[in-house]
Amino acid sequence: MLELDQLFKNIYLWGENLFTQWGIPLFWLELLGMLIVAVIILAFMSLSVLFLVWWERKVSGHMQSRFGPMRTGWHGWLQTIIDAIKLILKEDTTPGTADKIGFLIAPIIVFVSAFMAYICIPFGKGLIVKDLNIGILYILAITTFTVIGLLTAGWCSNNKFSVLGGFRSAAQIISYEVPLTLSILGVVILSQTLSMQSIVNSQKHIWEWYIFRQPIGFLIYLVAAIAEINRVPFDIPEAEQELVAGFNVEYSGIKFAMFFFAEFANLFLVSAIATTLFLGGWNGPLLPSWIWFFIKSFFLVFVIMWFKWTFPRLRVDQLMGFAWKFLLPLAFINLILTGLFA
Amino acid sequence: MENGTQTAVFYILSGLIVGSAFMVVSLKNIFHSALFLVLCFFSVAGIYILLSAEFVAAVQVLIYVGAITVLLIFAIMLTAQLYSPSIRQSNEQVIPGIIIVGTLLIVTLSVLRRTSWRISTQGIEGQSTVSIGKSLLTTYVLPFEVVSLVLIAALIGAIIIARRE
Amino acid sequence: MFESYLALALLIIIVTGFGAGIILVSKFIGRRPPLREKLLPYECGNIPEEDARGRFPIKFYLVGILFIIFDIEIAFLFPWAVIYKELGIFGLIEMGIFLAILLIGYLYILKKGGLKWE
Numbered sequence: 001m002l003e004l005d006q007l008f009k010n011i012y013l014w015g016e017n018l019f020t021q022w023g024i025p026l027f028w029l030e031l032l033g034m035l036i037v038a039v040i041i042l043a044f045m046s047l048s049v050l051f052l053v054w055w056e057r058k059v060s061g062h063m064q065s066r067f068g069p070m071r072t073g074w075h076g077w078l079q080t081i082i083d084a085i086k087l088i089l090k091e092d093t094t095p096g097t098a099d100k101i102g103f104l105i106a107p108i109i110v111f112v113s114a115f116m117a118y119i120c121i122p123f124g125k126g127l128i129v130k131d132l133n134i135g136i137l138y139i140l141a142i143t144t145f146t147v148i149g150l151l152t153a154g155w156c157s158n159n160k161f162s163v164l165g166g167f168r169s170a171a172q173i174i175s176y177e178v179p180l181t182l183s184i185l186g187v188v189i190l191s192q193t194l195s196m197q198s199i200v201n202s203q204k205h206i207w208e209w210y211i212f213r214q215p216i217g218f219l220i221y222l223v224a225a226i227a228e229i230n231r232v233p234f235d236i237p238e239a240e241q242e243l244v245a246g247f248n249v250e251y252s253g254i255k256f257a258m259f260f261f262a263e264f265a266n267l268f269l270v271s272a273i274a275t276t277l278f279l280g281g282w283n284g285p286l287l288p289s290w291i292w293f294f295i296k297s298f299f300l301v302f303v304i305m306w307f308k309w310t311f312p313r314l315r316v317d318q319l320m321g322f323a324w325k326f327l328l329p330l331a332f333i334n335l336i337l338t339g340l341f342a
Numbered sequence: 343m344e345n346g347t348q349t350a351v352f353y354i355l356s357g358l359i360v361g362s363a364f365m366v367v368s369l370k371n372i373f374h375s376a377l378f379l380v381l382c383f384f385s386v387a388g389i390y391i392l393l394s395a396e397f398v399a400a401v402q403v404l405i406y407v408g409a410i411t412v413l414l415i416f417a418i419m420l421t422a423q424l425y426s427p428s429i430r431q432s433n434e435q436v437i438p439g440i441i442i443v444g445t446l447l448i449v450t451l452s453v454l455r456r457t458s459w460r461i462s463t464q465g466i467e468g469q470s471t472v473s474i475g476k477s478l479l480t481t482y483v484l485p486f487e488v489v490s491l492v493l494i495a496a497l498i499g500a501i502i503i504a505r506r507e
Numbered sequence: 508m509f510e511s512y513l514a515l516a517l518l519i520i521i522v523t524g525f526g527a528g529i530i531l532v533s534k535f536i537g538r539r540p541p542l543r544e545k546l547l548p549y550e551c552g553n554i555p556e557e558d559a560r561g562r563f564p565i566k567f568y569l570v571g572i573l574f575i576i577f578d579i580e581i582a583f584l585f586p587w588a589v590i591y592k593e594l595g596i597f598g599l600i601e602m603g604i605f606l607a608i609l610l611i612g613y614l615y616i617l618k619k620g621g622l623k624w625e
Contacts, residue, residue, distance in 0.1 A: 116519060
C-alpha cells in the first residue's frame with residue numbers, strides 16, 4: 001500500500017544519519033525539516049487552490065449549462081496558473097489616503113492564518129505535521145486572526161465601501177463562530193479528546209462516523225462554516241452588486257491574489273475539518289488513507305459549491321437573525337441532547 | 343527541552359510583550375496601536391505555552407485576539423473622530439506620569455524581591471485541558487458558577503447601555 | 508510538547524517572510540508610473556466627497572459584546588466536554604446550571620430586542 005508516513009519517517013532518519021556523520025548539530029536538521037515542511041504545505045495549498053478555482057469555474061459553468069474555461073489547456077486546467085501569473089505582473093497600487101502599513105499587513109495576516117491551520121489537519125495515517133493535544137481548539141484559535149486581517153483591510157483602505165464591507169464581514173464571522181464551536185463541542189463530547197488524530201482514530205468503522213450520531217451537529221457545522229468563509233449564500237460582504245467586492249475593493253495584483261488564495265484555502269480547510277470530525281477522516285477500506293481523505297474532502301467542497309448556485313443570497317439582517325435566533329439555540333439544544341444521551 | 347532554549351525563548355517573548363505594550367501606548371495612529379496589542383496578546387499566549395498551559399494559551403488567543411481585539415477595533419472604527427486634529431493626541435503630563443509610574447515600579451520590584459517564591463518542580467500530569475476540567479468542575483465549582491453570574495451581568499449591562507440610544 | 512510549539516513559531520516567521528517576499532517581488536515586477544487617478548479611492552467613477560471614516564451604527568458593537576460573552580462561555584465548555592465521561596451526571600448538572608443562567612440572559616436579550624435588525 002502507498003502509505004506515505006513511512007516514507008517521510010525514512011527520509012528523516014536518513015537525514016539524521018547524514019547529519020550525525022558530518023558532525024552538524026541536529027538543531028539545523030530540525031530547521032531544515034521545518035523549511036521543507038513549510039514548502040511542502042505551501043505547495044500543497046497552492047496545488048489545491050489551483051485545482052479548486054478551476055473546479056469551481058467548471059462546476060459553476062456546468063450548473064449554468066455552459067462550459068467554463070476551455071481554451072487554456074485541456075478543458076482550461078491552465079487557467080488558474082495563467083491568472084496567478086497575470087496578477088503577479090499587475091501593478092501594486094496603494095490608495096493615496098490609505099494607511100500604508102495596515103494595507104500591506106492585512107493580506108499577510110489572512111494568508112498566514114489560513115496556512116497555520118493546515119498544520120493540524122490529518123491527511124492520512126501518520127500524515128499530520130504536528131498532532132497537537134489541543135488540535136481542534138488550536139485551529140479555532142488560529143483562524144480568528146482572519147477577522148483581524150479583514151478588519152485591517154477594510155479600515156486601512158480608507159474607502160467607504162471597504163470599511164462597511166470589513167465591518168459586515170467581521171460581524172458575520174463572529175456571529176457564526178459560536179454555533180460553529182458548539183457543533184464541534186458535540187463531537188468533542190463523543191470522542192473525549194481535542195487531538196485531531198485521536199478523533200479520526202475513534203471513527204474506524206463507517207457506523208462509528210460521528211455524522212450518524214450528530215446529524216444536526218453536522219448540518220450546523222456546514223452552514224456555520226460556509227458563513228465563516230464568506231461564501232454564498234452568506235457573501236453579502238463581498239457581493240458585487242452590494243458593496244463592490246467589500247473589504248478588498250482597493251486591492252489589486254498580488255495582494256488581491258493573497259486574499260483570493262486564502263479564501264479558497266479556507267474553503268478546503270473547512271471541508272477537511274468536517275471530514276475529520278464527522279466523516280471519519282482518512283478511514284476507509286482498500287485504498288490508501290490519504291486518498292480516502294481527499295475523496296471525502298473534495299466531495300464536501302463540491303457540496304459547498306453546489307450550495308452557491310442553488311440558494312439565493314441572504315440579506316444582512318436575515319443573515320444575522322439566522323445566526324443569533326436560530327442557529328445558536330439549535331446548537332445549544334444539540335449540545336444538551338448530546339450531553340444527556342451520550 | 344533544554345534549559346538554555348527555554349530561557350532564550352522566555353527572554354524573546356518578554357521582550358516582545360514589553361516592546362509591543364510600549365508601542366501600544368506611544369503610537370499616534372490608534373489602529374497601529376491595536377495591531378501591536380494583538381502582538382502583545384499573542385506573545386502572552388507564548389508564555390503560557392512555556393508554562394505547559396496549552397489550553398490557556400489557546401483560550402487566550404481565541405478570546406483576547408479573536409473577541410476583545412475585534413471589539414476594540416469596532417470601537418476605534420465607531421469613534422473615528424479621534425483622527426480629527428482638534429483632539430489632542432499627545433500627552434502633556436509626562437513628568438508627573440514618570441514619577442508615579444516610577445514609584446509603582448520601585449514598590450513592585452521590592453515586593454517581588456522580598457517574597458520567598460516556592461518553585462514547584464512538579465509538572466502537570468497528563469494534558470492541561472483534562473486537569474483544568476477536573477479542578478474546575480470538582481474543587482472550584484462555586485467560582486465556576488459565579489462566573490456565569492458575572493457573564494449574565496455583563497450581558498444585561500450591555501443591553502441596557504446600548505438600548506438607551 | 509514544547510518543541511512542537513517552537514516549530515510552529517518558526518513556521519509562522521517563515522511563512523510571513525514568504526508572504527512579504529512575494530509582495531516585494533511584485534512591487535519590482537509590476538512597476539508603472541503613478542497617476543493621480545490611481546491614487547483616489549474607488550467609488551465607481553465618482554470622486555468621493557467626505558472622509559470614509561464617518562459614523563457607523565452601534566449594532567456592530569453590540570454584536571461584538573454578545574460574541575465576547577458567548578465566546579467566554581464556550582471556553583468554559585471545552586474542559587467540561589473533554590472529561591465528560593469521567594464526570595458523569597454530576598458534571599452534567601453543574602454545566603446545566605451554568606447554561607441555564609446564561610439561557611436566562613439570552614432570553615432577556617431576545618425580549619429586549621437586542622438582536623433586532625442585525
